[in-house]
Amino acid sequence: MVVLFLSVIVFAVVLFCLRLHLASLSITEKRKRETTKINEASYTIVQPILSGDPRLRQDLEKNLANTRTMRFIWLLDKQDQTAQDIAAAILENPTYNERTKCLLLDEVPDRINPKSFKLQQGLAAIQTEYTIVLDDDSVIDFQRFSEMSVYEQRRDEFLVTGIPYNDGQTDFWSRLVAGFVNSNSLVTYFPMAYRNETNTVNGMFYIIKTELLRKYHVFESIQEELCDDLAVAEYLMEQGVQLVQSSIPCNVRTTLDNPQQYVRLMKRWLLFATIYMNRHRSLNLLLLVVLPSLLPTLLLLISIAVGGIAPLVVVGLMGVKAFVMKQYREKVFSIHEGASAAFYEVLNDFLLPLLYLYTLLTPSVILWRNRKIRVYDGKIRYE
Structure with missing residues (x-):
């Protein structure tokens, strides 16, 4: 023994x-490349928003505060008055208001993925070259966003996915989830990418040319899929689109109040992981x-x-x-x-x-x- x-x-x-x-x-190879300042006006961040997280306003506001000309589209449920009130409060700031468009959406049809449904509605309003899909509890590290300037030079069809981490949680169950995210993200996404096995994306944060979303009717095609991040990756790979694992960080903070919420969340993630495996x-x-x-x-x-x-x-x-x-x-x-x-x-x-x-x-x-x-x-x- x-x-x-x-x-x-x-x-x-x-x-x-x-x-x-x-x-x-993998990280060294990505970060040693020469980068240039990106043009923020070429990007629109589209965010499906749902109330319930106590940090919702803080996270939404931080992405706005960290950008200057980048556009935002917020996808809100008509019946979610709390989310609408939070959005209205943030957009009292005129510099935020002029860059942000709020869309009020009807209730999601039965057996349709709510996130894919919302993104499909928001796609028609995007006018920039690139679309950033970002969850409402996620904050991009824009100090590292210049890495996109490397990928902007590519001539093939591609999707860039970011790398998640979890920082800033204070309560026990949320920090336990942070322990899961932080102990796995760097040593799973990057080694698999180095071995040329990037087969999924970080669904909290990814970037793609808007024309590809329209050309392949992405969100419409995966609207019945439960695991929208895996579905996006698999569907686009079938179309010949290359998945690129970047080293652009994104702080994803999930707030949990009790052990029941923790177990339910981990079970959901592990079931999705089982489908992937x-x-x-x-x-x-x-x-x-x-x-x-x-x-x-x-x-x-x-x-x-x-x-x-x-x-x-x-x-x-x-x-x-x-x-x-x-x-x-x-x-x-x-x-x-x-x-x-x-x-x-x-x-x-x-x-x-x-x-x-x-x-x-x-x-x-x-x-x-x-x-x-x-x-x-x-x-x-x-x-």
């Missing part, structure tokens, strides 16, 4: 170093994504069987890994995280396999917009 324990530790360390190395190679099986996915997610809990279980100080060794090892990732994120994203960020990452590392087991053993049903949806083929099927 001791030999097995030591072997799994060595394997876990090697995999982590490999993922970190590939991520570094079933469609895009590969050795790279196994080694760079799946196994690293399982190894911490497996190591802990083996260490308990070994006894003695073995469990403490595993916890300490995961702590070192979390500290290294914290330092790496601070470097890549130019942020500063508190020391407790490592704690939430370690806790996430041990909880993730248990949450996935729970996801597999319980009915594949999620609660979405107060409706129950059964998840098994990626379509929207209400219970």
Whole structure:
């Protein structure tokens, strides 16, 4: 058992170093390119907006404050008066008002993805060369947006996806979700991109030429798909569009108030991840994504069987890994995280396999917009 324990530790360390190395190679390759200042007026940010998040106004306002000429289209539900009031309050600022258009949309038809439905309505109002699809709880790091100047030179058809991180949360359950996002984004998206296996996009933030959205009727074509980010990626790849993983960061902050919300959110994400894994099986996915997610809990279980100080060794090892990732994120994203960020990452590392087991053993049903949806083929099927 001791030999097995030591072997799994060595394997876990090697995999982590490999993922970190590939991520570094990918990010370095992207950021060493010469960039120029982009023309903000060529871009429109389109945001489906739904009230409920206490940071909604703060996040919407921050994207406006960080830009000067970039256009915004806000897609609001007619019945969501709270979101309309927040939008109206923000747009009392005349410099924001002149760059922002609010569209009030009817209720989403049954069995149609609300986000895709809203984006389809908003597409007709976009007049710029590029469209940025951005969730309402996401804030782009515009200091890194000049990377787009490299992709603007491309002559092929492409979509650029950003890299998510989660910074600024203060309550326990939200910080636990942050631990999941932050411990995985850099060492999953970039290593897979380095291995030429970018098969999905970060649905919270991606950029594409507006003409491609119209040419391929993107949102209309995927409107019955539950996982809109995966659907966008797969549909466009079928049309020959290239997916580009950029290093442009986006701060995505999900606010949760209780453990029930946390479990529901993680189950939804893990069900979506299962759909992805079933469609895009590969050795790279196994080694760079799946196994690293399982190894911490497996190591802990083996260490308990070994006894003695073995469990403490595993916890300490995961702590070192979390500290290294914290330092790496601070470097890549130019942020500063508190020391407790490592704690939430370690806790996430041990909880993730248990949450996935729970996801597999319980009915594949999620609660979405107060409706129950059964998840098994990626379509929207209400219970």
